[in-house]
Amino acid sequence: MKALALPNARLAVMLMLTATFFIASSTLMAKLASDPRFGTPLHPLQISHGRFLFAFVLISAVVTATQQKISRPNLQLHTARSLLGWSGVTLMFAAVAFIPMADATAISFLNPVFAMVFAIPLLGERVGPVRWSAAAIAFLGALVLLRPSPASFEAGALLALGAAVFMGLEVILIKRLANSEPPLQILFVNNAIGLIIASLAVLPVWQMPSPSQWLVLAGVGSAMAMAQFFFVNAMARAEASYIAPFAFTTLIFAAAYDAALFGAWPDVVSGVGALTILSGAGLLAWRESHLKSAASPSE
Template sequence: MTPSTAHARVDNVGRAIMLTLFTIGVFGIQDVLSKTLVQTYSPFQVTMMRYWGFALFALVLVLRQAPLRQALSSKVPVLQVVRGSLLIVEIWFFAMALQSVPLGELQAISLVYPLLVTLFAIPILGEKVGVFRFVAVGIGFLGAMVIVRPGGLPLGWGVLFAVISSTLYSIYIVITRKVSQFDSAATSMVYTGLMGLLLSTAVGIFFWQPMAWSDFGLVVTIMVTSCLGHGLMVFALSMAPASTVQPFNYFSLPWAIFLSALVFGHWIDPVSLVGAVIIVAAGLVVMARERIRRVPVPQEPSLPGRD
């Protein structure tokens, strides 16, 4: 490798990290807008309209790589349908959690998903998990318990929805790893877009209610920034491996805490913040161990409802 080549690679990694941080910032603002909307409109309606933007992005991206008919040709179509369906159900639960759970605490609970991925990879992918990672996972769950301790985050449907959302998303990630052994990223993307579009519309249409023009403007903003955010994430992943940029996704936690305080006037309490830090630390440890083991990480961009 020549010095100029090495310098270019370092520059690309730096740009990928900056793009990842910017994308997380965009997704955090989307969550603020979504949280505002679900106080008035059904989470199913908001999810449906938000997903229209992502489905458009996914189809345009796929058509630039291959004909739609070719992209739809999957060696594991049942798994692809299950995977696409899991994601939209996960987003529904995330949107319902947004109604009552503050952004900071919700983001902290959501960040448990890398730990759950480690567990679900055992039965689904047949991975072997050593004692070190098991301990890290246990410590991460302890952090989640700190957040929902007696006197902490009030136990209610919102917290349950957040936990279900993280669980479903972790299963989705593991299945994404599974199908990547058989299908291209374009095929996975088109199934994600089409299944989400069909299911979100089939359910969301029954919860439709007329929107004020100002609220419709918020939805359009979400749709536009969703396409922008996912496009930037794809660009970032073309510059650096997912394992390199993935740890920077934890920037979503302080960003969510800041936005929650700025927009909604809610500060995460100190003890819950300690729990969130424990979760992040455990997740980073698990990621580091997986990187050492060189476990493949799906190259698909992060999706609506997930920063």
């Protein structure tokens, strides 16, 4: 089936940046759900379940209001994508319970690098030296933020790294789906399958959330639903190897939340890392613009 969204690199970037704001917001609320101030800390599997539950409710309401028809979804591809997404999100929620949110985000959002690499064999995309260089710059920025040391290999860091791998693979499947199905259908089917997976996984650890925790879980799901909407629309308008690295800007929002709510103000090292990541993303944007103006298929 023909792609349902016209290529538009600049719009794709704006959509991705909006998605990163909601991704960071969802991670923030997941961290709050494991905060003792809101009651007995919830297990990551229960936070993940809340994410899928409330996201599904919100997206179902939109599907009903817009009378979106669900037509011949690729259930095999959707199931694989949902399993990867559930795994990545759950590992990320577990990671932020152990280490600062900005650090967990820095590690987990190495997923654009994994996505760019996976796009070569799985999507047949061509990645030239400029994109490799831009990804390397962004990766270096993430390493600066991570501050590599023996402590970087603690449980929380390894959980975040696992999240990065799963999310990188998920990006590839999102791209394949975005080329054949409308974004709202992708979101509806993904969250429906994800809710089934999360509901089965949460059974052994389920506990009744407090009223404030219910509100936090609703926030997790709503923010993630918005993030998915903008993310899928971004992926439908540009190559995965080009648009995925812009997800690194989630680190900026995560650092801002850490500073505003937890008093963890970014230091010089954090600033250097953030600017390095933005430099890599900016190089990708410049290269894409140059390629389109020159009407050249090469990279």
